[in-house]
Amino acid sequence: MNTPSLQDSELVLGNHRFKSRLIVGTGKYQTYDLMRDCLSISEAEVITVAIRRERLIDDQGRNILDFIDLDKYTILPNTAGCFTAEDAVRVARLGREILEGLENPGMDWVKLEVLGDTKTLLPDPISTLKATEQLVADGFQVLVYTTDDPMTARRLKEAGATSVMPAGSPIGSGQGILNPNNIRICLEYLKQDDPDYPVIVDAGVGTASDVCVAMELGVDGVLLNTGIAGATDPLRMANSMKKACQAGRDASLAGRIPKKMYATASSPEIGLPV
Amino acid sequence: MTAATITIQVNGESQTVNVGTTIANLLENLGHNPRYLAVEQNRCLVRRAEHAQCILQANDIIEIVTLVGGG
Structure with missing residues (x-):
C-alpha cells in the first residue's frame, strides 16, 4: 500500500519561490554559532538582517556574514530603525549594494520598516506609504511591515508592495495575534480578486501557537525573530516554530470544522447493545 | 615633507586623510572585507565600481555600513 503524500504550493514572493513559509531574523542571539x-533547525530559506555602521557592532571584528551560508539563504535586508521615508530609502539602497556585491538573490528586495516611535515601534503609515512608492519606483520588491489596519494594508498593496506584512502585535512583544479579525479583513481585502497575493504576519509572535494561529487564519507565511532568539532554549524553539508553521498551514488548507454550541457524537448513536 | 591632508567624517568620527585618498583606499585602511561593506558619501550611495575613482573631499561625510543581526 502506498503511503499517501500531501502536496503544497510554494511561497511566492515576487520573483522568489520558497518551500518554507517561515522567515526568521538574525538579531539578538547570544552567539553567532x-x-x-537556529537558522538551520528552523529550515527557513529567507533570513532578515539589518544594516548598520561598520565596526561599531562587534568589537571582535567578526562579521555576521562569516556565519551565514550565502548559497543556502536568501537574505532579506530590513530598514529597521528608520523613522523617515528618506532614511528608509537610503538604507534599502545600501542593503542592495551589499547584497549585489555578495551576489545573493536578496539583492532585489527589502523588508521596509518606517517606524513612528521607539516606545511602540509601530510603523508610521504615512511615511511607510511614501517609502513604498519610492522604493517600488526604484525597482525594489518591497515587503512592507505595517499594522493590522486593513485600510493601510490596502493602500500599501495599491502602491505596489510585493507583500504586505501586518504585525500580529508590537515588535518583540511576544503578545501573539492580538486582533485576528483585522488579520482576516486584511486577508479578505488583499486577496480579493488576487488570491495568490502574499500576506505575511511580521512581528509579535511569542511562541509556537502564535505562529500556528497566524497560519490557520490563512496568511502565507510568518516572519519572526525574538520568539526564537529570546527563548530559554532557542534551538528547541526554532524547531517548534518550524513545526507550528507547517501545522498551521496544513490546518488552513484542510479547512476546519465550524464551531457549534452543542455536542455532536463521533460514534454511531444506533446499534448500541442493550 | 608631509603630504597635504584633509579632514573627513567617517561614521560620525573625524578622520584625517591624505589629499587624493579614494574610497577604495579608505576601505583598504579599514582592513575589513570590502565585499561586506557599502559606502555613502554625503548621504549618496557610491557604487562599488566607483570606489577606486571616488576621491575624498574636505569635510565629506562618509558612512560605511555592513550587515548585522536583525529581525
Whole structure:
C-alpha cells in the first residue's frame, strides 16, 4: 500500500519561490554559532538582517556574514530603525549594494520598516506609504511591515508592495495575534480578486501557537525573530516554530470544522447493545 | 615633507586623510572585507565600481555600513 503524500504550493514572493513559509531574523542571539544553528533547525530559506555602521557592532571584528551560508539563504535586508521615508530609502539602497556585491538573490528586495516611535515601534503609515512608492519606483520588491489596519494594508498593496506584512502585535512583544479579525479583513481585502497575493504576519509572535494561529487564519507565511532568539532554549524553539508553521498551514488548507454550541457524537448513536 | 591632508567624517568620527585618498583606499585602511561593506558619501550611495575613482573631499561625510543581526 502506498503511503499517501500531501502536496503544497510554494511561497511566492515576487520573483522568489520558497518551500518554507517561515522567515526568521538574525538579531539578538547570544552567539553567532547559536544563530547559525537556529537558522538551520528552523529550515527557513529567507533570513532578515539589518544594516548598520561598520565596526561599531562587534568589537571582535567578526562579521555576521562569516556565519551565514550565502548559497543556502536568501537574505532579506530590513530598514529597521528608520523613522523617515528618506532614511528608509537610503538604507534599502545600501542593503542592495551589499547584497549585489555578495551576489545573493536578496539583492532585489527589502523588508521596509518606517517606524513612528521607539516606545511602540509601530510603523508610521504615512511615511511607510511614501517609502513604498519610492522604493517600488526604484525597482525594489518591497515587503512592507505595517499594522493590522486593513485600510493601510490596502493602500500599501495599491502602491505596489510585493507583500504586505501586518504585525500580529508590537515588535518583540511576544503578545501573539492580538486582533485576528483585522488579520482576516486584511486577508479578505488583499486577496480579493488576487488570491495568490502574499500576506505575511511580521512581528509579535511569542511562541509556537502564535505562529500556528497566524497560519490557520490563512496568511502565507510568518516572519519572526525574538520568539526564537529570546527563548530559554532557542534551538528547541526554532524547531517548534518550524513545526507550528507547517501545522498551521496544513490546518488552513484542510479547512476546519465550524464551531457549534452543542455536542455532536463521533460514534454511531444506533446499534448500541442493550 | 608631509603630504597635504584633509579632514573627513567617517561614521560620525573625524578622520584625517591624505589629499587624493579614494574610497577604495579608505576601505583598504579599514582592513575589513570590502565585499561586506557599502559606502555613502554625503548621504549618496557610491557604487562599488566607483570606489577606486571616488576621491575624498574636505569635510565629506562618509558612512560605511555592513550587515548585522536583525529581525
